[in-house]
Amino acid sequence: MRTAVIVFPASNCDRDAQSALAKITGRDPIMVWHRETELPDVDFVVIPGGFSYGDYLRSGAIAARSEIISDLKKKVEKGLPVAGFCNGFQVLTEAGILPGALMRNKSLKYICKPQPLTIVNSKSRFTTGYNGQKDVTFPIAHHDGNYYADKKTIDRLEKNGQVVFRYNGNPNGSINDIAGITNEAGNVLGMMPHPERAVDPLHGGTDGIELFKSVLGAL
Amino acid sequence: MSKKIKITPEVVKEHGLSEGEYEIILDRLGREPNINELGIFSVMWSEHCSYKSSRRHLGKFLTTGKRVIQGPGENAGVIDIGDNHAIIFKMESHNHPSYIEPYQGAATGVGGIMRDVFTMGARPIANMNALRFGEPSHPKTKSLVAGVVAGIGGYGNCVGVPTVGGETNFHAGYNGNILVNAMCVGLADQDKVFYSAAKGAGNPVFYVGSKTGRDGIHGATMASAEFDDDSEEKRPTVQVGDPFTEKLLIEACMELMATDAIIGIQDMGAAGLTSSSVEMADKGGVGIEINLDKVPQRETEMTPYEMMLSESQERMLMVLKPGKEQLAFDIFNKWELDVAQIGKTTDTGRLVLKHKRKTVCDIPIAPLGDDAPNLDRPHVPTPQRDVLAASDARPPTDYNDAMLKIMSCPDVASKRWIWEQYDRHVMADTMDSSQSGGDAAIVRVHGTNKAVAITTDCTPRYCYADPVEGGRQVVAETYRNLCSVGAEPIAITDCLNFGNPERPEIMGQFVGCVEGMNEACRALDYPVVSGNVSLYNETNGVAIPPTPAVGGVGLIDDVEKHATLAGAKAGDTLVLIGKTEGWLGSSLYGREVLGHERPDVALFYAPPPVDLASEKAAGAYVRRLIRDRRVTAVHDCSDGGLAVSAAEMAFSSGQGTSLKGHGDVPLHAWLFGEDQGRYLLAVDENSVNPVISTAQSKGLEARIVGKVGGDNVSADGAYDLTLSKLKDANEGWLPGFMAETA
Amino acid sequence: MKAIVHVGLKPGVLDPQGRTIAGSLQNLGFDEVKGARQGKVIELDIKGDDVEAAKARVTEMCEKLLANTVIESYRIEIEA
Amino acid sequence: MKAIVHVGLKPGVLDPQGRTIAGSLQNLGFDEVKGARQGKVIELDIKGDDVEAAKARVTEMCEKLLANTVIESYRIEIEA
Ligand SMILES: Nc1ncnc2c1ncn2[C@@H]1O[C@H](COP(=O)(O)OP(=O)(O)O)[C@@H](O)[C@H]1O
């Protein structure tokens, strides 16, 4: 099982993603620097959290315009599974790979805490491993996690089962408590919570393990 | 600017130099200095850079030990944690800038301390912050809290280093002068530790990071001069932090450090290019020549004076091995950072600056350090306070009210509102942080089974009442907090915040605290490896309470074997290690319930004494119990005594606690007394007897003081409150305060 | 040349910053404040002196990077 | 009435956002960009119609909340 993590300047959860993938696949992921023009041939790509380009201008905006993302777009169309956590989700929306936008938290404050979530769609390729389990807790740690999309988009996401995770107790003002969504084809997941920080009982719990097993196992 | 300014007595005075100091400059130069040279002497001899009031006292500290690789004198202290790993750490203040501009002041404080750590080759793995604000009712307090916390989070979160713990106090003594002390802990390989000495002549001097602007010129002298109400009006340019550049700087430096290109490296902190170049040359025993035209500049028309004194952030100076220039250019260009070769080391022992083809400074380097003033300021000890007998302190009229009051008073109230704004988990190794309310944060050494424990502590009200005893207590409390999680305490860093040292009573506080701290360090074999002094923390002649904040670092060999407060299980027995006499002098109970510190009452009693020998024995025993898995939870007894400790254990574990068995000690003094050297343990029923008997065999007092379980937090004959009600009071205060409208 | 780009949230998009600003102003006693919106301004220094050409290029910059057209609209001013 | 408050960093104050935006535009091929600065605009809806009075009040709002005058300067426009 080969995986990769795309690293932008100040993508600082790259190590979190690297540790999680190494732990679950038994093999270090390939760390891909944003200046590369082509992704290596892998089975799964993670866009990590962090503050790419300092979150300057808008979170994820500058990273989304990098060349590696152009290549990612092409491979996404061909069905490559991709997940963006936190800043990775912001990058995916800014790149237009996922709909909507992530705005400043309603409280205007950065928030870091364990966040209870509900798995809304247990059939997505990122959640099958949960076997119908509905409640999980993942850490959240973000300033701009307030999910917004226009009504038409939201209706479409809901109807298609693209809303995969909802907050149980909305921490940031997201519409419909949306915490994570997939694209229409279902091969791209974006979510603000950090499942990669929930793969170690001594760190953030173990609720995230099944997410990785689901997407990797389905391959 | 350089030639035209005449050096009049006024100009000398404006630079904070005394007549005597100026005489020395004239003598060492054999001529009048020009303005650049005067500026350089002025910042190098400022309190901030020269430690002129404190140096002779700091020299007494225990600074060596079997695990010390580098003590004070470098950018940060270095300790050996085995397996070729080194932990590098330091704490520093950013008090004055944070009062003027809380967000940027705090942010740049975090940035600065991280640079001190990664400049030595360590990747920062954890940040801590020790904060002191004015009383909540002061009109500035709320916005200062909001700004400082946002600034610390804004910087640390963006750089991607977890902020894992800290402490926060509120007291009228900080109304006009808050304290923002930041600590950073980094991890390096022992054979890849970098120092600042610029050894050898003819080596290239490199400047990397951000461009130089006119930021914070005179910042170093500002940090060394007392505030008056005008300072807010003068509004010195505060620096803006750029955490994104800092992150790139860390990565780029790490990449260069992996090669063998670097001879010496130093961040540009206070007094920027001046102190970094002078210190590097001085330590290396060389001279240095800089062409200022090569310095990357953000502004046009910058003068040599401005460039040398600028405190623009996110900049480093390094001396490389000849032939490694291109390698450095390539790495820093890759990270899109400014990089320039600005000069070279020389064998002249002089600092020579060129600007537009002219020599604008040519001075010997040695006097900048050797002749820096080293004052023996007069100091008088703080008068002894009376001891308050437990029987002379009245019990509360209503125990439930007293307990609620203490648990929700600003110093004890939960700081969740603060630490939820900090990313505590990034980097995948935070094993315990503020989140559990624990005594020390625990951060794993990446890829291993080892961990470091980190804590910061200070009890300013003890230090105010008795600086020597307070100094002992500060060090002992960090020691205890490390032992509480199962870590072997190794070494400390400190940040000594005091008022104006020119006043003998303030200097007396300083000298007293240092003496007490040093005594504790020696008794506990717990050396000081780095630190920082911040003086002149006063406004309009009112000094802050003496606040020698201490950051302690310890080692956990096997991270599976650590303790937190959260592990307590229903049915566990509560065992108290250490002797309880019911010491209420300088206690929170005295302040919050009896109103001792109210201006109209103003009663100050002797703080609890610390018995350093039993401190050491108790710590060793608790560590052993944790290692042998004899205890399910541990918490030390500090502010608010046993009652607060048991309540906090209840909050963290979600289990009620009930206390019982005060014996001969008056009930209120047993509950709220702040006798030192004590640990509250939750022990499985089957282990109670051995835990107690072994303690006794070691000469330690150990008693059963209650039980874990149920929905209430209670003490027999005193208070009985539901866990949820008490927790609401504890959790509610800070968010309520921050939400109140002005 | 200078190009000034004003970027604001589209009508209908909730503006948490603006709302908080209005609330804080009201709390400070500025009761006349009925609402607030926050936007940003990006000022660009640009080589050349062809205003029309610059406008076209800056429009491209907005579409490509400076504005997120899912939630934001923009307006460009060129100062020759 | 509408008050438009422009808040920008004072000259000489480091603008990391502006610098990063400029760099990113250059990387995207907009070589004509020499520099960028980022500021913000706060648009206020205000009761009343006395322009002078409003100006005075909005100045007070800027000093008290909207601008951080240690590092930022502001400019007010009132649209009646
Ligand atoms: N400014 C802060 N930043 C992060 N954590 C904090 C801060 N202030 C308090 N805390 C956390 O709150 C908890 C309680 O703090 P404190 O009462 O000072 O602990 P102790 O007395 O055991 O050292 C600790 O876990 C501490 O790390």
Ligand SMILES: [Mg+2]
């Ligand atoms: Mg403690």
